[in-house]
Amino acid sequence: MKLTLRVWRQKNPDTPGAMATYELDGVSQDMSFLEMLDVLNEELIVKGEEPVAFDHDCREGICGACSLVINGDAHGPERTTTCQLHMRSFRDGDTIDIEPWRASAFPVIKDLVVDRSAFDRVIQAGGFITAPTGSAPEAHATPVPKADADYAFEHAECIGCGACVAACPNGAAMLFTSAKVNHLNVLPQGSPERETRVLDMVAQMDAEGFGGCTLAGECATACPKGIPLFSITAMNKEWLRASRKVKR
Amino acid sequence: MAFGFWQSTLGKKIVMGVTGLIMIGYLCAHLLGNMKIFFGPGEFNAYGHWLRVMGAPVLHHEWGLWIARIVLLAAVILHAVSAYQLSRRDIKARPQKYVHTKPRMSYATRTMRWGGVILGLFIVWHILDLTTGTTHSGGFQEGHPYQNVVDTFSTWYGNVIYIVAMLAMGMHVRHGFWSAAQTLGAGNHTRDRALKAIANALAIVLTAGFISIPVGVMTGVVS
Incomplete structure (x- = not known):
């Protein structure tokens, strides 16, 4: 060729x-x-x-x-x-x-290399659980319904490449942030920080200068891991719930 | 918390969604009322008069109307301010455009911003034309809405402005209703077909309904 x-x-x-x-x-x-x-x-x-x-x-x-x-x-x-x-x-x-x-x-x-550390800071703002994980826990200690496990895994597939931001007409990081929020918020291990996680991660996402969502759907079309557009809807729901619950 | 809510891009989007739904609700009520024009001047003018005594005897003369006007004005302002601030942020987030571009999003999605500006200008003209009568073409007659509507749609530019604005409104509602559902967290895989169907139905019914009025005047059904 x-x-x-x-x-x-x-x-x-x-x-x-x-x-x-x-x-x-x-x-x-x-x-x-x-x-x-x-x-x-x-x-x-x-x-x-x-x-x-x-x-x-x-x-x-x-x-x-x-x-x-x-x-x-x-x-x-x-x-x-x-x-x-x-x-x-x-x-x-x-x-x-x-x-x-x-x-x-x-x-x-340089050339085609971009600095994606903004994603790392969004993760640092809440994309983790604070429970000590140490060695592998006893598998039956924390029951997780199959549907929730599947949902968490679907979002855990996000590899943080940033294609969603690149494809979005507004340079928004909504799909990335929603994948991280939904992955942990649906699991019992992630539930103690369910509210602060979504509020902190969205606040950091805004602070990094990413644009806002206009539901164009370009992110989900570009995502190599198939994170669905409705992840954003689910994060909006989590954020609305958390902002009503948490008084700061 | 209220401050933080407004500062967040998600908070502003929620404000846009809620105010947008209020305006869609108003459009539905407005269309139903307007349909009375097809039943003659007596019925339409009586409906116009009822708007002023709406809620009586609890509400004083025109209070109901003014409450509606204040709510709508607040909705329009909040919707427009959020849209302006979010749009500026979106444009700043992509300072360098791609060299290789291709149109991808649906027409309704791409035209939300300028379509919204067109609708804002239309609302100003619409009020000056048929509420205050400032820019009305014929002699504006207070208390005779039927004749005023016929006069407006007897001019070519009245028809053009109105029909263009209604097409813009239909597209704005099509993407806006579905987006509001996502912003407010109501969408998911199972509901999506229903939500898209409602958005399309709202867009078509509102656009066709409102356009039927100038068409009615042009064809002589309303005269």
Whole structure:
């Protein structure tokens, strides 16, 4: 395959960036998208140019490190992570636009790498339980109804990649925050902090400068783990309940 | 807590949802009342008069009407202020746009902001036209709403402004009702089809109902 790549190049957070065009030949359909970028970078290094910086880690679709907006879609045209996207999803001669996540809360560090530590601070604000966990607890000590366990697991699937923020027309982190809130709020282990968790995490989400929800639904469409849009509805319900219950 | 509620993006959205539902409720009542225009000037004018003595003898003359006006004005202002503040925040959250863009959201979703501005301007014109009579085309007659409505819809621009605004209203209600349900935590997988159906039904019935009035005047059914 022969491709024309238009890639966002930005030296550092303070220098304005621009799209740069590269021609890449000899791409196999069996390559993953990141392997295709590896090939591009090898060519750039041989030519003595600066390789394109991009985030990646496990390349198995489970860590949430990779983060590319490909032709306007977070993680590209398939419903998966960028690392699990393969070049067979493109055609010979295609022009592919590759951009970083765009959000004021996710500033660009270099090229396609953005700083997602805003997500870490949202987690720190309440995405944990304070019960000592130590060694594995006795499995039958805390009964969890099957439906609740399934619901918690559905939300625990969130890998915090930030595709929801990248896809949202408002740069909102509602889907991410709701996945974390719902995951713990439905379980007995998470119930002592049920109210403060949702209030603190939403407050931190706002403080990080993420936008608000307009129910466009783009986040749930982009999510590689299939977190449903109704997670946001459920978080709204939790927040409303908590703000009535907790007096601060 | 009240301060924190308003400071939160979720709190502002809840304010928008509640005020939006109040306005949808008002639109339904307003449409039902307006339908009396198809039963002649006597019935329509009597309905207009009843609005002033609504709630009597508990309420003094026009008190019921003024209570409704104050509630609606508060709803419009809270809805618009929340929308303005949230929109500014949303725009700031994505300072750098994508180079590769594609239209994705439904037309109703994409036009919520400008559609809302159009509706705000329409409400001002509508009040100046048929409540105060300031910008009325014919000679505005206090206490003769039937004739005033016929006069407004006898002008081409009266029809154009009204019909465009009603189409904008229908789309705003379509996305707005469903969104309010999500914001207030009422949506889920099982209820979604019903909520979307209600949103579509509200949008279609309100739009078609209100547009039937200028169409009635244009076709001579109302004259």
